[in-house]
Amino acid sequence: MVTVSPRRRREIIDALRRGTVPQRGLDVMAVGLDRFQATIDEELTTVTESGGVFKAVRGEYGSGKTFFARWLTETAKQRGFATAEVQISETETPLHKLETIYRRITENLSTEAIPASAFREVIDGWFRVLEEDAVDSGADPSTPGELEQRTDELLEQRLAAVSRTAPAFAAALRGYHSALREGETATADGLVAWLGGQPSVAASVRRAAGVRGDIDHFAAFGFLQGLLAVLRDSDYAGLVLVLDEVETLQRVRSDVREKSLNALRQLLDEVDAGRFPGLYVLVTGTPAFFEGTQGVQRLPPLASRISVDFSGDPRWDNPRAPQIRLLGFQQDGLIELGRRVREIYASDSSAADRIESLIDDGYLSRLSQSIAGQLGGRVGIAPRVFLRKLVDILDRIEQFPDFTPEDAETVQVAPTELNEDERAASGLDAIEIDV
Structure with a gap:
């Protein structure tokens, strides 16, 4: 039985209902990816040890x-x-x-903690780490001047490597830190936006940090190096x-x-x-x-x-x-994926018993065959539509106690439910010409 938290369940089901790939919880839906797991783990370990992988x-x-x-x-x-x-x-x-x-x-x-737009939090976290390291090295946190001096010393040490390849990145970080310390919120906001590559930051903001212009094509790699250094120093x-x-x-x-x-x-x-x-x-x-x-x-x-x-x-x-x-789904894989979604849905549903009874493996098999058949027999392009239809059926079972799903073979896919790629891949966009 697949078990997930109520929050992850909601995120997964909501995404499938919209016909999109969930942002989280994919480990419980990773059908057919087992053969890549060991290699991915090895490659991530290489990167953790300051390596690089393409x-x-x-x-x-x-x-x-x-x-x-x-x-x-x-x-x-x-x-x-x-x-x-x-x-x-x-x-x-x-x-x-x-x-x-x-x-x-x-x-x-x-x-993991911030699902989107984490750049500023990463930068702020880096400065928090600097202050913690300053305290660990002997600075007295009850003496602001001493803590600031030691933090500035560590700042210069950590930025030394970044300065060699991206001096503007290091300069903007110094300016951002100074603006925060002096309570100049507008300047700090502008500088962190400039660090993130945003164009059209006011010239007065850039002058405060001693930097000029916008990040261009040639500076981008250096700024990426700077970001990697900040991430590394932030653990x-x-x-x-x-x-x-x-x-x-x-x-x-x-x-x-x-x-x-x-x-x-x-x-x-x-x-x-x-x-x-x-x-x-x-x-x-x-x-x-x-x-x-x-x-x-x-x-x-x-x-x-x-x-x-x-x-x-x-x-x-x-x-x-x-x-x-990736070879795409075969029939067995599509059924297994449907089985996992069914179990995720039922894991926190008031209609779990009805779901297990009405949507058995046989129903999933017939539904997957029906959907694929309407897409020209192409099982590989069926997962999105199949899962969207399945979630719709599960929604109805949960909300309406008297609802009984129709025969899987009769579930229809309307042309409007397909996106451009699915229509093209299934051949449904082909135009028949009478001769």
């Missing part, structure tokens, strides 16, 4: 790339990591503009960065695509060279992106680094390879 995961739509990424980040948070998920898009988050990538990292930074295990939907690069102008692929290669090389200790980068994309002429193959140095031969039996895929593949 990993690519490929799969068709519905194979579970987003689920895998969320499962990885949740696993990492439980081990003391901070995480950030960045959706690559041509207009809002182009991959070749590293300053935008850095800004999205700080905007989406999360920890975080590191940062897991997910770059999701990089296959969108195939649809941009050729010059933008070339710049983006080169930025990805540069990031991989910097991780491999040890410039980003404590960073785990996960890139997700479709097989067409990794193998097609409009994707990774256009940049041979990048292709040679992450390409893997997937022509063999999937059972012998190497989880330690720089690129891994």
Whole structure:
């Protein structure tokens, strides 16, 4: 029996009801990911020990790339990591503009304790650690001047390494600390926004810390190093960065695509060279992106680094390879996923007995076959719709004591319930022409 807290149950069920991947609780839904667990644990340990990892995961739509990424980040948070998920898009988050990538990292930074927008809390936590270390080194907390002096000394020591690569990051941290100490809230707010890569911070705020302009493409890597140093000194295990939907690069102008692929290669090389200790980068994309002429193959140095031969039996895929593949759900996996959702729902439901009686494994099997059949027999693209339908049925059983679910084979999927990718993958968008 799957057991989760009422809060996690609510978060999981609410997300599935909306047709989205839950942000939390994915460990209890991780069907088919057991074969990756040991390798992920090894790689996270490497990052904890100041190493760096770059990993690519490929799969068709519905194979579970987003689920895998969320499962990885949740696993990492439980081990003391901070995480950030960045959706690559041509207009809002182009991959070749590293300053935008850095800004999205700080905007989406999360920890086990803070699910979203944790950047300022991480910075403030770093200063709290400095003060605690100052006390541990002999500073008297009852004497403000002595504590401030020792904290400033530790501040300079900790920032020494950051200053060598990102002097502006270190200068802004000093300015932020001074503004907080002097009660200049507006200046402190502006400086922490500038540290997070936000544009259009007032010049007067930047002058207070002795920095100029906005963070540009060339400074972004240095600021990422600074963030990693702050996380490390704040007792975080590191940062897991997910770059999701990089296959969108195939649809941009050729010059933008070339710049983006080169930025990805540069990031991989910097991780491999040890410039980003404590960073785990996960890139997700479709097989067409990794193998097609409009994707990774256009940049041979990048292709040679992450390409893997997937022509063999999937059972012998190497989880330690720089690129891994997700094969999507088969019928048995979809039924198992439905079984777990049923148990999560029933774990805190007033209608648990009716749920177990009405939605047995046989019903789940028939429902999954019916949904997949309406999607052109493509089981791999059925999970989202299948789970949404299942939760709707469970909701009705719980709310209406006289409700009896219809035969699973008669449950219909309306075209409006499918998103663009599901319609395309199922072939339902095809137009028949009479000749």
